[in-house]
Amino acid sequence: MPYTTGLHELGDSCFAYLQPDGGWGWSNAGLVVGDGASILVDTLFDLRLTRSMLDSMLAVTAPAPIATLVNTHANGDHCYGNQLVDVPEIVASAATAHEMTEVPPAMLAAPIVWAGPLSNWVAACDLMLAMDIDTVVPGHGPITDKTGIAAVRDYLAFVDAAAAQRHANGIDAWEAVRDIAREVGASPEFGGWGEFGRIAVNVDTAYRSLDPSYVTPNFVEQFRRMAEIEGATGR
Numbered sequence: 001m002p003y004t005t006g007l008h009e010l011g012d013s014c015f016a017y018l019q020p021d022g023g024w025g026w027s028n029a030g031l032v033v034g035d036g037a038s039i040l041v042d043t044l045f046d047l048r049l050t051r052s053m054l055d056s057m058l059a060v061t062a063p064a065p066i067a068t069l070v071n072t073h074a075n076g077d078h079c080y081g082n083q084l085v086d087v088p089e090i091v092a093s094a095a096t097a098h099e100m101t102e103v104p105p106a107m108l109a110a111p112i113v114w115a116g117p118l119s120n121w122v123a124a125c126d127l128m129l130a131m132d133i134d135t136v137v138p139g140h141g142p143i144t145d146k147t148g149i150a151a152v153r154d155y156l157a158f159v160d161a162a163a164a165q166r167h168a169n170g171i172d173a174w175e176a177v178r179d180i181a182r183e184v185g186a187s188p189e190f191g192g193w194g195e196f197g198r199i200a201v202n203v204d205t206a207y208r209s210l211d212p213s214y215v216t217p218n219f220v221e222q223f224r225r226m227a228e229i230e231g232a233t234g235r
């Protein structure tokens with residue numbers, strides 16, 4: 001499946017709308033076309049992007065209009081286009097519904113592991129790995145299969161274990177970030193991944209779940225740290 005902008009047919013009346021390169025804000029969406037009605041999974045970051053996605057879906061949604069919208073989570077790049085989808089019902093988890101109304105947009109603007117513990121994300125990956133599925137449309141990036149889920153699972157499990165080890169040794173979070181970033185950067189498995197600086201937030205998330213009294217730096221500082229990590233590693 002080519003990783004190009006636009007609608008891609010996956011088979012069985014399922015479609016993926018992709019937005020390379022999958023970096024900040026460049027999210028994917030899904031469409032399941034049924035008999036006379038369709039389900040849209042997520043909208044995009046703004047109205048212009050969402051409008052162009054909906055237009056590209058018209059050929060398949062004209063005979064089967066979108067009747068249900070599912071929002072996978074409350075980050076803006078997956079729901080800020082909701083107002084363009086005229087449906088009686090939006091399906092989302094209770095936590096997503098809460099975030100949509102309670103969390104400020106500035107926080108939602110960042111796709112990433114803001115909420116821990118990382119072990120929950122690993123468990124979610126394991127749940128998907130146990131499903132009888134062949135094709136995976138991730139929230140960002142190219143279409144993949146279970147190998148893509150397994151790679152994310154292994155990365156998160158690695159970061160979680162590395163953070164726990166440093167926390168147990170009394171190393172502070174920011175030092176742990178820089179240390180783990182060096183280790184991840186040198187690894188053949190994860191060293192070439194994009195958005196490398198996210199390790200800063202992922203490790204911070206791990207520290208927060210290890211120690212409830214730990215105070216996470218503010219968002220400006222978190223972005224500064226991500227930029228520093230990416231600058232230091234030349235990514």
Ligand SMILES: [Zn+2]
Pocket residue numbers: 025027075077078111112139140
């Ligand atoms: Zn996202």
